[in-house]
Amino acid sequence: MTVPSTPESKCDVLIIGAGPAGLMMAAWMARCGIHARIVDKRSTKIFSGQADGLQMRSLEIFDSFGFADRAWKEANHMIEICMWNPGADGTIRRSDRIPDVPVGLSRFTQIVLHQGRIERFFLDHIKKYSDPPISVERAVLPESLSIDETLCDNHSADSYPIKVTLRHLTEEEATPAQQSNGNGNDVRDGMFRSNLAEDDTDDLIRKSQVKEGAAEVVRAKYMVGCDGAHSWTRRQLGFQLEGEPTDFIWGVLDVIPITDFPDIRMRCAVHSASSGSLMVIPRENKLVRLYIQLNEIKPDASGRADRSQITPTTIITAAQKILSPYKITYEYCDWWTAYQIGQRVGTNFDSRSRVFLAGDAVHTHSPKAGQGMNVSMQDAFNLGWKLGLVVKGIAKPEILKTYQSERRRVAQDLINFDHKFSRLFSGRPAKDVMDESGVSMADFKDAFIKGNLFASGLSVDYGASMLVAKEGNAAQQGDGTDVSASRVRGKQELAKKVLMGMRFPSFKVLNQSDARPWHFQERLKSDGRFRLIVFAGNVLSPAQNERLNAFCGALASSTFLKPHLYTNIDVLTLHSAKRTDTELLRDFPEVLHPFDEHSGWDYNSVFVDDESYHEGYGDAYGNYGVDRETGCVLVTRPDQYVGFVGELGGEGFKEVERYFGGVLVGKGG
Numbered sequence: 001m002t003v004p005s006t007p008e009s010k011c012d013v014l015i016i017g018a019g020p021a022g023l024m025m026a027a028w029m030a031r032c033g034i035h036a037r038i039v040d041k042r043s044t045k046i047f048s049g050q051a052d053g054l055q056m057r058s059l060e061i062f063d064s065f066g067f068a069d070r071a072w073k074e075a076n077h078m079i080e081i082c083m084w085n086p087g088a089d090g091t092i093r094r095s096d097r098i099p100d101v102p103v104g105l106s107r108f109t110q111i112v113l114h115q116g117r118i119e120r121f122f123l124d125h126i127k128k129y130s131d132p133p134i135s136v137e138r139a140v141l142p143e144s145l146s147i148d149e150t151l152c153d154n155h156s157a158d159s160y161p162i163k164v165t166l167r168h169l170t171e172e173e174a175t176p177a178q179q180s181n182g183n184g185n186d187v188r189d190g191m192f193r194s195n196l197a198e199d200d201t202d203d204l205i206r207k208s209q210v211k212e213g214a215a216e217v218v219r220a221k222y223m224v225g226c227d228g229a230h231s232w233t234r235r236q237l238g239f240q241l242e243g244e245p246t247d248f249i250w251g252v253l254d255v256i257p258i259t260d261f262p263d264i265r266m267r268c269a270v271h272s273a274s275s276g277s278l279m280v281i282p283r284e285n286k287l288v289r290l291y292i293q294l295n296e297i298k299p300d301a302s303g304r305a306d307r308s309q310i311t312p313t314t315i316i317t318a319a320q321k322i323l324s325p326y327k328i329t330y331e332y333c334d335w336w337t338a339y340q341i342g343q344r345v346g347t348n349f350d351s352r353s354r355v356f357l358a359g360d361a362v363h364t365h366s367p368k369a370g371q372g373m374n375v376s377m378q379d380a381f382n383l384g385w386k387l388g389l390v391v392k393g394i395a396k397p398e399i400l401k402t403y404q405s406e407r408r409r410v411a412q413d414l415i416n417f418d419h420k421f422s423r424l425f426s427g428r429p430a431k432d433v434m435d436e437s438g439v440s441m442a443d444f445k446d447a448f449i450k451g452n453l454f455a456s457g458l459s460v461d462y463g464a465s466m467l468v469a470k471e472g473n474a475a476q477q478g479d480g481t482d483v484s485a486s487r488v489r490g491k492q493e494l495a496k497k498v499l500m501g502m503r504f505p506s507f508k509v510l511n512q513s514d515a516r517p518w519h520f521q522e523r524l525k526s527d528g529r530f531r532l533i534v535f536a537g538n539v540l541s542p543a544q545n546e547r548l549n550a551f552c553g554a555l556a557s558s559t560f561l562k563p564h565l566y567t568n569i570d571v572l573t574l575h576s577a578k579r580t581d582t583e584l585l586r587d588f589p590e591v592l593h594p595f596d597e598h599s600g601w602d603y604n605s606v607f608v609d610d611e612s613y614h615e616g617y618g619d620a621y622g623n624y625g626v627d628r629e630t631g632c633v634l635v636t637r638p639d640q641y642v643g644f645v646g647e648l649g650g651e652g653f654k655e656v657e658r659y660f661g662g663v664l665v666g667k668g669g
Helices: 020-032 056-065 068-074 115-129 201-208 232-237 312-323 372-391 397-426 441-455 542-557 620-624 650-661
Strands: 008-016 036-040 080-086 092-099 136-138 140-147 162-168 215-225 241-259 267-271 277-282 288-293 328-346 355-357 508-511 517-519 530-537 569-575 606-608 632-636 642-646
Touching (some): 020 036, 020 372, 232 355, 397 441, 530 542, 542 650
Parallel strands (some): 036 136, 215 355
Antiparallel strands (some): 080 092, 241 288
């Protein structure tokens, strides 16, 4: 009898896991035109529960892909936080109100919408843009990984150093077992994804291996493990998560509450005198998420709590004690889970710039700050365009080293923040100033306000590298990885409020040709292109006009950059003269608004910092800290982070060319 051979195939990028991080990676692959596959061991996507908070930076990213409006319309909007603390008599009282996010940081605020809807937006986007089509292959998991070390340094088009055997599961195998809810109702249980549950990957592989024809071999150029805290990919690489668990156990309920608690539709942080703490997150469709400290559930000798002790009844009973004298119950529960607080970060985020880890695979923490889904997606947002441009031969493979340098540092900062925040939240309130073992509510409020700025995602500051032309030691500003090759140094003083290494902020500007107001950041779409932003200054000044023409002449004639213009480098211009005194075709060189024989001039690339008829004055030059007369030139990466700031003019162009020379592959290179 002939044994059938295992089928083999090739792809550029293999993505393991189809949660938010994996789908963000797949979205980049779709936008960059990369042949990618994405597999997930579960039979279906998420339909309820799981992550829900969307921070401001995530919404900016969604907008750059084009689907932020879908989330914005469906979600509940978080406007205010109410602090509830015990008074002298031990009864909880509202002690403070603060804005949910610091005012003026972004054109968005924080919203709440369950993970299943976020996954749907990604899936629709991937379907729209992927060619060849990328679709999630469900009930599929990897069972073996090998890496040909001799091929890892060869990033040519025909190098496939990664070999993965995939195992196809049955519907029954791919559907996780649900724990009894204790009340006979059919409520979705998220315990199988909790850190209180054992990983079932190895057990699934053993059960599936008895079936013939259920395996296939995939050879890939690159692989990304977005497969969660129990990451199979991380274990195959031999990498570890470093950190420690705590004894704090929290339950989570998504319910439509029946309650007399007055702030149930506000985000609330509630500390009781002796029954623990609780967070209220108002959700869409009248749902409310309750994060509830389970004081009566303790880890056993193994360090892990007994899952069987935790049911929706256990969790709501704890909530009722914390909220007393207010009453709370429910008839409808949409989802529930429980978890043990712990903070851990991966020792490595990649292996040989070939296999990468993202999201919960390299950092785990408590969910109350709304960071899990957001930081996971932003890991993939950082890595995806880099992989896409390297696969296409546009960017140098060396830029892949910046993924660990940039994102591991963010993960370390996240763990440090969460370590402090979760302990303040779970601690007993101090009875008075002499109560040293209790938590000061003033300290908690201060940490909460500072934590909101961190949690927004807008304080991320990537260190110096070939992609970020800032001063300083590259290894110290990152996680220690050496990313200093081919570095140039920009001139930060020319754009004092647009910091290299941070995301490009947004202010209102007007289109020069039709006077329509735009948030400038809206023009930085996630399509894999760098943006060369020319702050042209006062173009009606003869001296400034000369500088602008010198820069544009050098750009148009550059043998290195010209092949990349408009395909890999988009050019945007913002000037400061009066809109009504300037003309697109008269005052701006053609390279800033190129002509196409089929579609005419480009009318969507030149903008002006001037007053709008209907939306006021954005004062973009003032808010960006750029001189209105002399301007400057700035480069943003495909992920909207600022890579370079330099002078406008012929000499300034040479520095721009040097920056791109360290990142992009030259013509014929």
